[in-house]
Amino acid sequence: MGIVSNIKNDPVGALSPAGKRSVGFQRPTTPLDKALTLLSRYREASIAVVAVLLVIYFQIGSDNQFLTSQFLSVVLRDTGRLGLIAIAEVMLMITGEIDLSVSSVFSLAPYSMVLMANSLGVPLPLAAIISLVMGVAVGVLNGVVTVRFRVPSLITTVGTLFLFQGIVVWINDSQPIVAPIQEPFNALFGQNLFQPDDSLLSWHAVTAFTPFLWTLAAVIVIALVLNRTTFGLHTIATGSNIIGAREIGVRTDRIKIYNFMLAGGLAAFAGIINTVQFSSADPQAGSPFLTLQAIAAAVIGGTSLLGGSGTVVGALIGAFVVATLNNGLVMVGAQATVSDIYLGAAILGAMILNVQVNRLRARRRI
Amino acid sequence: MQNMNTPRLSDDAPVVLEMSHVSKSFGAVTALVDVSVKLRKGEVLALVGDNGAGKSTLIKVLSGYHKPDSGTITSKGKPIRFESPRDARSEGIETVYQDLALIGDLSIYHNMFIGREYRKRMFGMKFLDNQKMRGMAEEYLSTLGINIPNVNSTVDRLSGGQRQCVAVARSIYSAPSVLILDEPLAALGVRESAHVLGLVQKLRREREVSIILIVHNYSQIFEVCDRINFLHSGEIVLDAATSDITEEELTRTVKSGLGRLLRPEDAEIALAAVP
Ligand SMILES: Nc1ncnc2c1ncn2[C@@H]1O[C@H](COP(=O)(O)OP(=O)(O)OP(=O)(O)O)[C@@H](O)[C@H]1O
Ligand SMILES: [Mg+2]
Numbered sequence: 001m002g003i004v005s006n007i008k009n010d011p012v013g014a015l016s017p018a019g020k021r022s023v024g025f026q027r028p029t030t031p032l033d034k035a036l037t038l039l040s041r042y043r044e045a046s047i048a049v050v051a052v053l054l055v056i057y058f059q060i061g062s063d064n065q066f067l068t069s070q071f072l073s074v075v076l077r078d079t080g081r082l083g084l085i086a087i088a089e090v091m092l093m094i095t096g097e098i099d100l101s102v103s104s105v106f107s108l109a110p111y112s113m114v115l116m117a118n119s120l121g122v123p124l125p126l127a128a129i130i131s132l133v134m135g136v137a138v139g140v141l142n143g144v145v146t147v148r149f150r151v152p153s154l155i156t157t158v159g160t161l162f163l164f165q166g167i168v169v170w171i172n173d174s175q176p177i178v179a180p181i182q183e184p185f186n187a188l189f190g191q192n193l194f195q196p197d198d199s200l201l202s203w204h205a206v207t208a209f210t211p212f213l214w215t216l217a218a219v220i221v222i223a224l225v226l227n228r229t230t231f232g233l234h235t236i237a238t239g240s241n242i243i244g245a246r247e248i249g250v251r252t253d254r255i256k257i258y259n260f261m262l263a264g265g266l267a268a269f270a271g272i273i274n275t276v277q278f279s280s281a282d283p284q285a286g287s288p289f290l291t292l293q294a295i296a297a298a299v300i301g302g303t304s305l306l307g308g309s310g311t312v313v314g315a316l317i318g319a320f321v322v323a324t325l326n327n328g329l330v331m332v333g334a335q336a337t338v339s340d341i342y343l344g345a346a347i348l349g350a351m352i353l354n355v356q357v358n359r360l361r362a363r364r365r366i
Numbered sequence: 367m368q369n370m371n372t373p374r375l376s377d378d379a380p381v382v383l384e385m386s387h388v389s390k391s392f393g394a395v396t397a398l399v400d401v402s403v404k405l406r407k408g409e410v411l412a413l414v415g416d417n418g419a420g421k422s423t424l425i426k427v428l429s430g431y432h433k434p435d436s437g438t439i440t441s442k443g444k445p446i447r448f449e450s451p452r453d454a455r456s457e458g459i460e461t462v463y464q465d466l467a468l469i470g471d472l473s474i475y476h477n478m479f480i481g482r483e484y485r486k487r488m489f490g491m492k493f494l495d496n497q498k499m500r501g502m503a504e505e506y507l508s509t510l511g512i513n514i515p516n517v518n519s520t521v522d523r524l525s526g527g528q529r530q531c532v533a534v535a536r537s538i539y540s541a542p543s544v545l546i547l548d549e550p551l552a553a554l555g556v557r558e559s560a561h562v563l564g565l566v567q568k569l570r571r572e573r574e575v576s577i578i579l580i581v582h583n584y585s586q587i588f589e590v591c592d593r594i595n596f597l598h599s600g601e602i603v604l605d606a607a608t609s610d611i612t613e614e615e616l617t618r619t620v621k622s623g624l625g626r627l628l629r630p631e632d633a634e635i636a637l638a639a640v641p
Contacts, residue, residue: 244463246431
């Protein structure tokens with residue numbers, strides 16, 4: 001069947017050997033083929049399957065306590081926090097870079113916001129914008145050092161991680177400070193978690209989920225940018241073949257710097273939401289573990305560590321899986337400390353599955 | 367020697383692209399030494415030379431990828447400095463690089479239009495017009511007669527020859543005024559090579575495109591080129607019209623490794639040079 005349609009396309013009849021098994025003509029036949037095709041066409045598919053299985057497992061294991069608004073508001077809050085950082089890493093990893101300093105921005109930005117509001121009387125929205133700009137500025141620093149001075153981003157961002165984490169701890173002797181509450185700013189960025197007696201129709205039902213809703217909005221915007229704009233195209237080109245991209249006129253240095261800026265901004269945004277949620281700015285809010293979990297979420301979601309491909313939707317689902325494991329295991333009675341063991345195993349399992357599905361598919365195709 | 371359907375180029379055709387006294391080195395390696403090249407309007411110029419002679423470096427200077435250490439580039443009569451290949455492309459200089467400069471993770475149609483994407487306005491923002499690019503890519507590739515299954519598939523799934531076709535098609539259909547082809551036929555089959563060479567002639571004839579062609583097969587050179595520049599260890603040692611030199615002389619000259627033109631009367635020298 002594949003061969004027949006190929007001959008039609010080849011008026012001279014000079015079939016190249018590669019043409020016989022060219023992409024796009026074979027239809028999957030058996031159910032296994034179909035499943036494999038689906039799994040490999042949508043990189044998000046395998047992690048989505050994992051997510052559904054986990055939800056079912058915890059729902060059963062917890063006597064139907066998992067899928068309640070109250071518990072989900074916790075899981076989705078964590079998903080939102082992790083997800084924002086994960087999509088920042090996705091964009092950078094597509095360009096072939098990585099940012100390990102996001103957790104320091106996650107601490108620094110909201111801390112500066114609250115300091116500005118408390119001691120200088122700057123209104124929260126303005127203080128938040130200034131803090132976002134600070135996050136973006138850290139991104140500029142990371143980007144310029146990486147691109148212009150040719151320091152690998154792994155090293156650049158370890159440097160800025162310690163630099164800015166050190167600064168935020170030093171500012172006020174590592175004391176957390178209480179964040180002011182200014183409506184509607186607080187309601188907009190999330191106040192409290194869902195309580196058992198809250199009505200699903202109340203305003204609070206929305207504000208309880210705002211951290212996640214903001215992340216969802218960010219994922220949609222970034223997905224559009226990645227897949228539908230010139231910037232997204234050039235981001236993929238930069239990571240996929242940097243020399244070729246330069247030869248064809250892609251400004252790869254700029255593309256990388258912009259993505260570092262985006263990462264800094266998203267990390268600052270995540271930190272601000274986190275602080276509003278807890279009404280407190282902790283100089284140690286962001287730990288490098290947060291970054292590593294976000295990178296894990298991105299990778300199990302289907303983003304390549306080698307650059308050139310990645311998906312922000314996958315990263316969001318990956319963040320959900322990580323948040324579900326963290327919270328669900330505790331809920332079904334595991335020690336909080338044990339959940340890392342499962343998380344580690346889950347990351348390895350998901351990665352092996354991902355690689356094997358691609359290999360299996362490649363072998364059956366060819 | 368001149369092919370019947372290639373018009374004889376007049377000597378007073380304007381120079382569209384010129385490099386004068388360009389040198390370029392990479393650390394200890396000197397790739398180009400005081401190189402001057404002139405390209406006239408509607409001319410097909412062949413660049414020949416051994417592996418590592420500096421041919422690719424030369425065309426990368428003209429394409430804005432390398433900045434020359436010294437020397438100048440003149441485009442359409444005015445001196446110009448290319449900061450990046452982007453600048454060269456906006457001057458109408460299109461290049462098919464030896465490594466093809468294709469993005470393996472992007473679809474064929476995105477590769478065809480990268481750097482000059484079609485966009486459409488939606489909600490006050492500019493988004494890629496994928497539908498238009500897909501359609502045009504399909505049309506271009508089919509008029510080139512290339513057997514490519516599906517413009518949606520990513521480039522890393524294509525065969526070497528198919529890739530080369532995509533790279534050539536991208537440059538040809540970008541409406542260039544200068545087209546630079548670095549070994550565009552290296553991976554192509556007989557039929558595809560003939561097709562590309564045919565297109566080169568057609569572009570020159572119908573649109574007066576000036577072309578620089580790096581090919582190792584000399585019979586192809588005499589089929590389509592007006593002039594030959596021979597690059598030897600980073601220096602231009604021969605600049606001759608194809609009508610003033612025979613294929614045999616060129617072959618013998620390049621083979622000798624002496625870096626100077628050998629006429630039939632120099633046969634003993636050529637023999638002596640070949641071990
Ligand atoms: N980016 C680079 N860094 C260092 N050296 C380089 C670089 N590019 C080219 N060279 C060196 O410059 C010289 C000329 O290389 P170039 O690629 O221009 O040769 P070429 O004539 O195109 O050869 P070929 O026919 O094999 O393609 C070689 O000695 C090569 O090693
Ligand atoms: Mg070369």
